[in-house]
Structures are given as C-alpha cells and as structure tokens.
Amino acid sequence: MIKNLKYVFDPKNIAIIGASPKTGKIGNVVLKTMLSGAFRGKIFPVNIKHKEILGLKAYKSILDIKENIDLAIIITPAKTVPKIIEECGKKGVKGTIVLSSGFGEVGNKDLENELIKMAKKYNIALVGPNCIGIYNPKTDLDSVFMPIYRSKRPNVGRIAIITQSGSTGTSILDILAEYNIGISKFISYGNGSVLDESDYLEYLENDEDTKVIIMYLEGAKNGRKLYERLKSTVKKKPVIILKSGKYGKASKAAKSHTGNIAGDYLAYEAAFKQTKTIEANGIRELIDFVKIFEQPCPKGDKIGIITNGGGMGVLTADATMEVGLKIAELSEESKKELKKILPPYGNVGNPQDLIADADVERYKKAIDIFMNDPNVDAIVVDILFQVPSIDDRILNVLIDASNNKKKPIAVVSLGGSYTENRRRILESQGVPSYQDPLSALKALKKLVDYSKYKSLLSKDYE
Amino acid sequence: MIKNLKYVFDPKNIAIIGASPKTGKIGNVVLKTMLSGAFRGKIFPVNIKHKEILGLKAYKSILDIKENIDLAIIITPAKTVPKIIEECGKKGVKGTIVLSSGFGEVGNKDLENELIKMAKKYNIALVGPNCIGIYNPKTDLDSVFMPIYRSKRPNVGRIAIITQSGSTGTSILDILAEYNIGISKFISYGNGSVLDESDYLEYLENDEDTKVIIMYLEGAKNGRKLYERLKSTVKKKPVIILKSGKYGKASKAAKSHTGNIAGDYLAYEAAFKQTKTIEANGIRELIDFVKIFEQPCPKGDKIGIITNGGGMGVLTADATMEVGLKIAELSEESKKELKKILPPYGNVGNPQDLIADADVERYKKAIDIFMNDPNVDAIVVDILFQVPSIDDRILNVLIDASNNKKKPIAVVSLGGSYTENRRRILESQGVPSYQDPLSALKALKKLVDYSKYKSLLSKDYE
Numbered sequence: 001m002i003k004n005l006k007y008v009f010d011p012k013n014i015a016i017i018g019a020s021p022k023t024g025k026i027g028n029v030v031l032k033t034m035l036s037g038a039f040r041g042k043i044f045p046v047n048i049k050h051k052e053i054l055g056l057k058a059y060k061s062i063l064d065i066k067e068n069i070d071l072a073i074i075i076t077p078a079k080t081v082p083k084i085i086e087e088c089g090k091k092g093v094k095g096t097i098v099l100s101s102g103f104g105e106v107g108n109k110d111l112e113n114e115l116i117k118m119a120k121k122y123n124i125a126l127v128g129p130n131c132i133g134i135y136n137p138k139t140d141l142d143s144v145f146m147p148i149y150r151s152k153r154p155n156v157g158r159i160a161i162i163t164q165s166g167s168t169g170t171s172i173l174d175i176l177a178e179y180n181i182g183i184s185k186f187i188s189y190g191n192g193s194v195l196d197e198s199d200y201l202e203y204l205e206n207d208e209d210t211k212v213i214i215m216y217l218e219g220a221k222n223g224r225k226l227y228e229r230l231k232s233t234v235k236k237k238p239v240i241i242l243k244s245g246k247y248g249k250a251s252k253a254a255k256s257h258t259g260n261i262a263g264d265y266l267a268y269e270a271a272f273k274q275t276k277t278i279e280a281n282g283i284r285e286l287i288d289f290v291k292i293f294e295q296p297c298p299k300g301d302k303i304g305i306i307t308n309g310g311g312m313g314v315l316t317a318d319a320t321m322e323v324g325l326k327i328a329e330l331s332e333e334s335k336k337e338l339k340k341i342l343p344p345y346g347n348v349g350n351p352q353d354l355i356a357d358a359d360v361e362r363y364k365k366a367i368d369i370f371m372n373d374p375n376v377d378a379i380v381v382d383i384l385f386q387v388p389s390i391d392d393r394i395l396n397v398l399i400d401a402s403n404n405k406k407k408p409i410a411v412v413s414l415g416g417s418y419t420e421n422r423r424r425i426l427e428s429q430g431v432p433s434y435q436d437p438l439s440a441l442k443a444l445k446k447l448v449d450y451s452k453y454k455s456l457l458s459k460d461y462e
Numbered sequence: 463m464i465k466n467l468k469y470v471f472d473p474k475n476i477a478i479i480g481a482s483p484k485t486g487k488i489g490n491v492v493l494k495t496m497l498s499g500a501f502r503g504k505i506f507p508v509n510i511k512h513k514e515i516l517g518l519k520a521y522k523s524i525l526d527i528k529e530n531i532d533l534a535i536i537i538t539p540a541k542t543v544p545k546i547i548e549e550c551g552k553k554g555v556k557g558t559i560v561l562s563s564g565f566g567e568v569g570n571k572d573l574e575n576e577l578i579k580m581a582k583k584y585n586i587a588l589v590g591p592n593c594i595g596i597y598n599p600k601t602d603l604d605s606v607f608m609p610i611y612r613s614k615r616p617n618v619g620r621i622a623i624i625t626q627s628g629s630t631g632t633s634i635l636d637i638l639a640e641y642n643i644g645i646s647k648f649i650s651y652g653n654g655s656v657l658d659e660s661d662y663l664e665y666l667e668n669d670e671d672t673k674v675i676i677m678y679l680e681g682a683k684n685g686r687k688l689y690e691r692l693k694s695t696v697k698k699k700p701v702i703i704l705k706s707g708k709y710g711k712a713s714k715a716a717k718s719h720t721g722n723i724a725g726d727y728l729a730y731e732a733a734f735k736q737t738k739t740i741e742a743n744g745i746r747e748l749i750d751f752v753k754i755f756e757q758p759c760p761k762g763d764k765i766g767i768i769t770n771g772g773g774m775g776v777l778t779a780d781a782t783m784e785v786g787l788k789i790a791e792l793s794e795e796s797k798k799e800l801k802k803i804l805p806p807y808g809n810v811g812n813p814q815d816l817i818a819d820a821d822v823e824r825y826k827k828a829i830d831i832f833m834n835d836p837n838v839d840a841i842v843v844d845i846l847f848q849v850p851s852i853d854d855r856i857l858n859v860l861i862d863a864s865n866n867k868k869k870p871i872a873v874v875s876l877g878g879s880y881t882e883n884r885r886r887i888l889e890s891q892g893v894p895s896y897q898d899p900l901s902a903l904k905a906l907k908k909l910v911d912y913s914k915y916k917s918l919l920s921k922d923y924e
Contacts, residue, residue, distance in 0.1 A: 106807050151848035152878045165773025167846050171876035178878030244776045247783040282900035311627025314706045321709040345568050384629050386613035414633035416614045416640030438744035
C-alpha cells in the first residue's frame with residue numbers, strides 16, 4: 001500500500017466524492033481549490049444529488065465514470081465511507097484521502113474497522129480518515145480544506161511535513177508559505193487507520209524530492225514500528241519531531257482528538273535520542289529548526305558572528321554559549337584583513353562588530369573573511385536593516401554567501417514590516433533568518449549535532 | 463538631575479545641535495523626524511556652517527537663540543561636546559540627549575569625565591552619550607535616528623523601555639510598533655555616564671503613564687544601586703529584564719560596545735530573583751512577557767483552555783504543565799453549560815475542543831462559561847482563523863472578554879498574513895496574542911508569579 005502512495009501524490013485523474021456546489025462546505029472548498037490550481041489531470045465530482053457542480057458534470061457514483069481514476073478524495077458522512085471505498089476498489093482506484101470524521105476518534109471503532117478492511121481488500125493507499133489530507137506543490141494536488149485566502153500554500157521545496165493534527169499542520173503550512181519556505185509534500189494523516197506515521201516516514205525516506213522531514217505526533221499507532229523506522233530514516237535525512245501529549249492531563253485531550261492514547265513520553269524521548277531524531281519543543285522551534293537544514297553541514301562547532309549592532313553581537317555570543325557551541329578564535333590572517341575594512345574606531349573580534357555605520361561592502365568583505373577562515377565552521381550574520389547605511393544589495397551578498405555552500409550561514413534580524421519583507425526574500429532563496437539570536441543558535445546546534453552524526457556514520461561505512 | 467528628566471520627555475522648545483541639511487546624516491534624520499511628527503514646541507537647528515536648514519533658521523550657537531530652550535539634542539563630534547554642554551548650561555537648558563559616540567566606549571575616558579563634570583555643574587539631565595536617546599509618543603519627542611520608513615514608532619501605551627544598546631532597543635521598538643503595541647517612554651542611555659539605568663528606573667517607578675518596564679542590560683554602572691532600585695520599583699510595577707553578556711567571551715563584546723565591563727552574571731541572577739525582577743531569556747521572550755501585563759492579575763494558577771483545533775489544545779495543555787501552571791478542573795455547572803453548546807460529537811473538557819466547525823457564537827458562549835467558572839483563573843484561547851466557520855466578529859468577542867478585566871486572557875494563533883493581520887488588531891486593543899502555546903504559557907506563568915508576589919505584599923501592608 002505504501003507503494004500506491006505515489007498515486008496519492010501524483011494522480012492522473014481524480015474523483016472528489018462528496019463535492020458540493022455550496023460555498024463554505026468542505027466538498028466545495030476542495031473542488032474549488034483543485035480547479036484553481038495547476039493540477040494537470042481530470043477532476044470528476046461525485047454527488048448523488050447534483051448533475052453539475054461548478055460547471056463540471058457530476059456523477060452519482062465513481063463507478064459511473066468511464067476514465068481511469070487513480071485517487072478519490074472522500075468527503076461524505078462517515079457511515080457511507082466503507083461502501084464508497086469498496087466502490088473505489090472495484091473501480092481500480094489506487095489511493096483515497098478520507099477527510100470525513102466520525103470514526104474511532106468518537107468511539108465508532110467498528111466503522112473504522114470496516115474502512116480498514118475494505119482498503120486492505122483492494123490494496124488502496126488510504127490517507128486518514130479524520131484528516132485534511134495531502135498537499136503536493138509539484139502536482140498541485142490539494143485536499144486541504146482551508147480556503148487559500150485564509151491559509152496560504154507553500155511553493156515547491158524540500159521539506160516534507162507529516163502531521164497527526166490537521167489544524168496544527170495547517171498552521172505550519174500557512175506560516176511556511178508566509179515566509180516563502182517551500183515544501184516537497186504535506187501529509188495530514190488523522191487517525192492513520194490504514195497507513196500510519198511510520199509508513200509515511202518510509203515513503204519519504206525514499207522520496208528524492210524530500211531532504212528533511214518534520215513531524216507533529218500525538219501518539220504513535222505502533223511505537224516499536226516507529227522506533228525502527230526512525231532508526232532507518234534519520235540515517236538518510238534529518239527528522240524533526242514535535243511530540244505533544246507529554247503530560248497526564250494533556251494526554252486526555254490527545255485521546256479525544258484523534259483516537260490514539262498518547263504514549264508514555266519518556267519512552268518517546270529515549271527513542272528520539274537513540275535514533276538521533278531531532279526533537280522540537282513547541283511549534284516555533286519546529287519551524288526554526290527545519291529552516292537551517294537547507295544549509296551545508298558544518299565541519300565543527302565554532303561560530304563566527306558578524307553584526308552592525310553591538311547589543312545583538314553580545315546576545316548572539318551569549319546564545320552561542322548557552323546552546324553549547326563555541327565562539328571561533330579568528331586566524332591571525334583574518335584579524336589583519338578585518339583591521340583593514342574597519343574604521344579607526346572599530347575593534348577586531350568575534351563577535352565582529354562592524355559598527356552602526358557599516359555599509360554593504362564592509363559586510364561583504366567581513367563575510368568573505370569569515371568564509372575563508374579555517375577556524376570558523378558556521379557564520380551568524382546579525383543585521384539591523386533599520387540602519388540608513390545598509391541598502392538592499394545586502395540581500396545579494398547574503399544569498400551569494402549561502403549559495404556557495406561552503407559553510408552554513410544564518411541571519412538574525414528583528415523588526416517591523418521593512419525588516420520582515422527582507423527576511424521573506426532571504427527565506428525564499430534558502431537563507432534561514434531568525435528574529436532572535438537564541439532561536440538561530442538553537443537551530444544551528446541541531447545542524448552541528450546532526451552533521452557530526454552523519455560524519456560518524458560515513459566513517460562507519462568506510 | 464532625575465527630576466529634570468521631565469524636560470527631556472516633555473520639553474517646550476528644543477535645540478538640535480549638529481542638525482544637518484544632508485540626507486542620510488544623523489543630524490538630518492533627527493531634524494526631519496522631529497518636524498514630521500506632532501511635537502508642539504519650537505525646534506531650533508544649531509549648526510556652525512549653515513544659516514538655514516530644512517527651511518528653518520539655523521543658529522551658530524545655542525547662546526544665539528532668544529527663546530528659552532528646555533532640551534538640546536547633540537549630534538556633534540565627541541571632542542566638541544563638553545563645551546556645548548557648558549553652553550547649554552549657561553543657556554539654562556534642563557536636559558540634553560547626546561547621540562555622539564567616541565567617549566569611554568573607545569577609550570576616551572577623560573573626555574567622558576569632562577562631559578560628566580559639565581552636566582553636573584549645571585544640573586543637566588544628560589541622556590547618553592553614545593545612544594539613540596529618547597522617544598516619547600505622547601509628546602512626539604523623538605531622537606531615534608533610524609528613519610521612520612525603516613523603523614516604526616509605537617503609539618501611546620503603558621510599556622516603558624530602558625535599553626543600554628541602541629540597536630537592540632530599536633529592534634524592540636520596531637517590532638512593538640508592527641504589532642500595534644503602545645509604549646509610554648523609550649530610553650536608550652548608551653554609556654549612561656550621568657544618569658544610569660537605576661536613575662531611569664527611579665523616574666519610571668513614579669511615572670503615572672508607565673505600567674510595566676522592560677529593560678535591556680549588558681552591565682550595570684553600579685550593581686548595588688541597581689539592586690536597591692529594583693527592590694523598590696518591582697514592588698510598584700513589574701520590571702522585565704533581558705541581561706546579556708552572561709558568559710566570559712561574550713562579556714568582551716559587551717565591553718567594547720558601551721564601555722561597561724559586563725558584571726558577573728550569577729550575582730545579577732540572584733539579584734533579579736530576590737527583587738522579583740522578571741528575567742527574559744532572549745528578545746522574543748522579552749516581547750512575549752511584556753504583553754501579558756496589560757491583563758488583570760489572576761487569582762491563582764489554574765488555566766482554562768478553549769480551542770478549535772484539537773492539536774493546538776494538546777500543545778497548550780502540555781505547555782501549561784511544562785511551565786508549572788495547572789489545568790483547571792471545570793465546575794459541574796460549566797460542564798452542563800458546555801454540553802449545551804457543543805454538537806453531539808463533541809466532548810466537554812479542559813482543554814475544551816469546540817471542534818473545527820465552531821463558529822463565533824460557540825466561542826463567545828464558551829469564553830463566557832470559563833469567565834464565570836470560579837475554578838478557572840486565566841483563559842487561553844487558541845484560534846485557527848484559517849477555518850471557514852470563523853468570521854471577524856470573533857475579534858469583538860475577544861476584545862470584550864479582555865476589556866471586562868475579570869480574568870487574564872491570552873490568544874494563540876499561528877499562520878500567515880490573514881492570521882497575522884488579525885493578531886495585530888487584537889494587540890492594538892490590548893489582547894496579547896502568541897504564535898505558539900508555549901510562548902503564551904511562559905508569559906502567563908510570569909503574570910501568575912508576579913500577581914502572587916503583589917498579593918503577598920498587600921497582605922504585609924494590612
């Protein structure tokens with residue numbers, strides 16, 4: 001069934017069962033979204049009451065459609081779903097996304113078991129139920145039922161998202177899109193009745209479009225299976241996980257939400273540590289962490305800091321030491337070169353304060369010096385865009401520095417819309433930017449640790 | 463001299479010494495900013511070369527001006543400053559803001575001592591040197607030399623900002639403005655040669671416009687004085703501090719930045735704990751924390767959580783327990799009332815998941831029930847604005863709930879521009895909003911702790 005997921009992400013023709021002509025209905029939002037996007041296949045609405053929806057011919061049953069259908073998105077009441085899955089099976093459908101809720105998560109275990117039975121009988125890759133499904137920017141397959149004007153969709157990139165909670169997943173999708181951070185695939189799997197979190201991980205482990213995976217998990221269907229899967233996947237690509245339902249009372253909330261009893265957190269924590277899965281504490285950290293993995297692996301843990309604000313430099317140095325990274329000792333040659341580019345009232349150092357009157361040229365030279373210094377493993381560039389001597393050529397300098405892929409680079413800039421607009425440009429070009437030195441350094445620490453793990457692995461294979 | 467600070471914040475007439483006609487120069491930015499604002503006094507440019515600047519008559523010396531001058535903003539080279547201060551003294555000026563750098567922070571201790579001597583001789587409240595000075599939204603006195611199009615200024619509010627670093631202060635000012643969070647006064651004091659951090663605290667302790675104080679500190683001029691001042695100020699209003707230069711190497715950066723040797727962090731930490739000063743770890747926390755203090759003091763530590771996203775509810779419950787607050791046990795009456803407003807497939811609980819199809823009416827009723835439940839001390843409302851069933855009347859509901867001042871309320875919403883625009887509206891009306899449950903709960907914990915301290919204090923006085 002995992003193999004059949006390829007039809008879910010990249011189907012030729014699709015049926016939307018429960019498509020609706022009524023604005024605001026999920027079956028309407030999904031059909032509209034699919035029609036408005038760049039999806040290249042044919043779209044067949046299925047509805048027992050209507051003969052035409054949004055200008056398309058509607059079918060009473062998927063069995064009435066003559067063309068082959070790879071994927072059915074199902075939005076009908078829970079009790080109708082098992083029979084519809086059976087029809088899909090008879091039709092030769094390879095995958096379904098079941099958005100409908102009303103299964104195990106509200107106590108209807110028998111109904112969920114029927115659904116599982118049907119999917120297995122016909123070898124259908126079933127996503128859900130009780131989920132918001134799939135978004136694949138490469139094919140514009142999009143079952144996310146939040147209207148696009150309320151919740152943006154990211155462009156093509158290399159981050160995959162697996163989420164047990166549809167709402168949390170939507171928020172992550174929306175904020176990534178806001179900062180122009182691209183994704184490879186978005187998977188909201190809800191109850192995970194047929195395919196669970198480990199199955200999606202397995203698929204993404206072998207997905208060439210995916211470089212890094214983030215995951216929101218309340219409780220695993222099968223803890224041992226997840227552990228084994230993480231052990232394998234993390235060796236190939238980083239997995240960043242946000243585990244919720246850590247505490248007793250909160251577990252109750254997790255239970256009513258998607259029908260899983262939240263597992264014992266300490267066991268999860270141990271499993272994450274052993275498998276080198278990167279754990280994020282909160283949604284902000286999840287997003288902070290994933291961005292840094294667009295950068296190359298650093299050779300060590302020594303950080304070079306460049307700033308045009310003295311205070312920001314001090315905060316960045318503090319953060320470096322707080323997370324357990326080191327402030328690089330610059331080489332003598334670097335010190336000589338830095339002296340040349342600084343005004344007489346400037347001091348050479350790390351953090352290198354370029355002084356508030358620094359222009360783009362001074363930044364460019366300082367970044368070059370740090371890039372060429374063998375004692376510097378990664379670079380944090382603090383920039384106050386608010387200062388009048390900085391102009392937008394700084395964006396090119398930072399993007400070029402990131403594109404050369406010599407050393408990881410992270411930018412720190414805090415401010416209002418003028419600054420935020422510039423951060424979005426940087427993010428769109430793969431330059432991770434942060435509002436706070438501590439956020440940047442926490443992320444860099446994860447990259448340093450994962451790079452160390454990868455380098456140990458490759459030595460093992462020698 | 464502290465008394466004379468009132469002339470710095472609310473001067474009748476001001477002189478800008480070193481005003482310049484040349485775009486990009488600090489003396490030009492400051493004059494332009496002052497002219498473009500709502501400042502009601504007269505503005506006198508002083509410049510030895512020019513007779514007219516930006517259409518205003520310019521004076522060779524402040525002594526040539528006939529009118530009384532309360533405040534002089536000084537932007538001339540360091541070596542000229544002591545003499546200018548003397549002239550200000552002779553003119554009867556009550557306060558000066560010295561933006562010029564080139565004093566103790568680059569080794570020119572003697573020059574700084576001369577400046578101190580002159581200020582003391584004439585009893586001048588001197589802000590700086592080596593700072594970006596003052597912004598007071600009530601009078602529109604504004605010496606911040608970041609152009610307004612790059613760095614926004616907040617409206618009138620009740621948060622005061624004291625910052626040793628101008629750049630860090632600017633970033634904070636800009637981000638508060640972006641979210642429509644108002645301030646009472648902004649003070650960047652740089653070297654703090656004449657008036658130091660404790661003096662500004664003393665002034666703000668007695669400032670009726672200020673309800674809460676945030677402070678960025680690298681190292682205190684006088685540790686004992688700061689300790690005694692915090693002991694007094696925190697009894698009246700909360701002080702939230704971000705202390706940088708915590709570590710050895712970072713201290714070096716702090717030293718070169720504003721001429722203070724960063725003090726020993728452990729001693730600071732102990733002093734903050736003893737005086738109940740609230741410490742923030744990083745800029746994000748500083749901003750997260752200050753917003754919550756617009757809310758009323760809670761009576762206890764039991765949190766009620768309302769959500770339309772199951773996952774967000776679980777994360778919020780986790781965060782509640784992680785920071786050491788409690789999940790409220792709802793009263794039997796609340797449970798009965800909640801049952802009435804939920805659809806048949808919903809469960810009563812805390813977190814209360816209102817289900818993804820919740821509309822504004824369901825939210826309003828749930829918030830009312832939580833407001834009236836004696837077991838709930840504070841309310842966290844998670845909202846996915848992305849969901850089609852929510853409309854903008856939810857903003858009125860939240861603002862009304864916050865305005866009634868019965869219990870503190872915090873909103874959690876993560877998303878792109880659609881969501882962010884709504885967060886800005888909430889913030890403009892004093893409703894604190896967060897992108898992440900953990901950020902909200904960390905802030906609430908600070909409010910709970912401070913409220914407990916205040917309530918103990920008032921019992922002492924009984």
